[in-house]
Structure formats: structure tokens, C-alpha cells
Amino acid sequence: xxxxxxxxxxxxxxxxxxxxxxxxxxxxxxxxxxxxxxxxxxxxxxxxxxxxxxxxxxxxxxxxxxxxxxxxxxxxxxxxxxxxxxxxxxxxxxxxxxxxxxxxxxxxxxxxxxxxxxxxxxxxxxxxxxxxxxxxxxxxxxxxxxxxxxxxxxx
Numbered sequence: 186x187x188x189x190x191x192x193x194x195x196x197x198x199x200x201x202x203x204x205x206x207x208x209x210x211x212x213x214x215x216x217x218x219x220x221x222x223x224x225x226x227x228x229x230x231x232x233x234x235x236x237x238x239x240x241x242x243x244x245x246x247x248x249x250x251x252x253x254x255x256x257x258x259x260x261x262x263x264x265x266x267x268x269x270x271x272x273x274x275x276x277x278x279x280x281x282x283x284x285x286x287x288x289x290x291x292x293x294x295x296x297x298x299x300x301x302x303x304x305x306x307x308x309x310x311x312x313x314x315x316x317x318x319x320x321x322x323x324x325x326x327x328x329x330x331x332x333x334x335x336x337x338x339x340x
Contacts, residue, residue: 186211186212186243186244187211187212187213187214187241187242187243187244188207188211188212188213188214188242188243188244188246189213189214189216189232189233189236189241189244189245189246190203190204190207190213190214190215190216190233190245190246190247190248191215191216191217191218191230191232191233191245191246191247191248191255192217192218192229192247192248192249192255192292193218193224193226193229193248193249193250193254193255194218194220194221194222194223194224195248195249195292195293196247196248196250196290196292197218197219198292199248199292199301199302199303199306200215200246200248202303203246203248203303203306203307203310206303206304206307207307214241216229216233216236217229217232226249226254226255226258227254227258229247229255230247230254230255230258230259231258231262233245233246233247233259233287234258234259234261234262234265234267234287237264237265237286237287238262238263238264238265243286244286244287244288244314245259245267245286245287245288246287246288246289246290246310247259247267247287247288247289247290248289248290248291248292248306249289249291250291250292250293250294251291251293251294252269252270252271252289252291252292252294253291255267255289256269256287259287259289263335263339264286265286265287266283266285266286266287266328266331267285267286267287267288267289268283268285268287268289269289269290269291270288270289270290270309270313271291272296272309273308273312275309276288276308276309276310276312276313276316277312277313277316279313279316280313280314280316280317280318281316281317281318281319282324282327283328284318284324284328285313288309288310288313290306290309
């Protein structure tokens with residue numbers, strides 16, 4: 186599996202650690218940023234979304250302070266289903282129910298008092314990657330509805 190990864194400056198340190206962990210098992214395309222110097226997250230989210238659209242990568246991982254900015258940008262691209270992950274359960278449901286092809290992580294927000302670490306992000310990534318998309322009709326139907334909305338709204 187090929188995974189595209191990117192972050193802004195706020196996610197740089199954790200992205201670097203996560204990439205190192207994941208590269209032992211997956212082919213990783215690291216689109217940057219490559220320092221903790223201030224940068225604009227839309228530029229980096231776009232790179233990952235486009236790499237999935239054009240088939241260069243199968244999945245994507247985005248990191249920024251809250252994860253929200255990257256998620257918003259990624260979802261502006263047709264065929265992208267990006268979701269914010271903040272627990273084991275959301276990691277699982279992003280694949281099982283939402284068929285997400287990009288997972289977005291917060292790096293500066295504590296979740297229920299839990300500090301975000303590379304090990305935690307690795308755990309959530311592994312849950313997301315190992316969870317199969319649901320075969321239940323209701324989930325398939327909803328993904329089809331999302332695709333129809335994309336067809337109507339992406340000109």
C-alpha cells in the first residue's frame with residue numbers, strides 16, 4: 186500500500202516520527218513540510234488529495250494543529266473522503282462506515298487530557314488501515330449518496 190503523508194509546521198515533528206514508523210511496513214510519499222517553519226496547510230493538504238485522485242497513493246494522512254484545517258481542504262477534492270480522527274473508535278469508523286481515504290490528525294490538541302504522540306497516531310493509523318469498509322447496505326447507500334452529491338456540486 187502507498188500512503189501519502191503531509192503536515193503543516195504544527196504537525197512536522199509528529200509527521201516525521203509517524204513516517205519513520207510507517208515506512209517499515211508501507212511505501213510512504215512524504216509531501217512535506219520538511220521543517221517547523223510557519224507554512225500554509227492548504228498547500229500540503231492539496232498535495233495529498235491530488236496524489237489520491239491521480240492514483241499515485243491509495244490512502245493519505247494529514248496533520249495540523251487541530252486536524253480540522255487539513256480535513257476541510259482535503260474534502261474540497263472530488264473522490265476524497267477525509268475525516269478527523271481522535272480515538273480508536275473514530276479510526277475504526279472512518280474506514281468501516283465512512284470509507285475514508287484520508288485520515289486527519291490533530292497535533293496540538295489534548296483529547297480527554299491525552300497528549301498526542303507519534304505512538305498514538307501510529308496506533309490510530311493501524312486501526313484505520315486494518316478496518317475493512319462495511320458491506321452493510323446502509324453504509325454503501327450513504328457512500329453512493331456522497332458520490333451523487335459530488336457529481337451535482339463539483340463542476
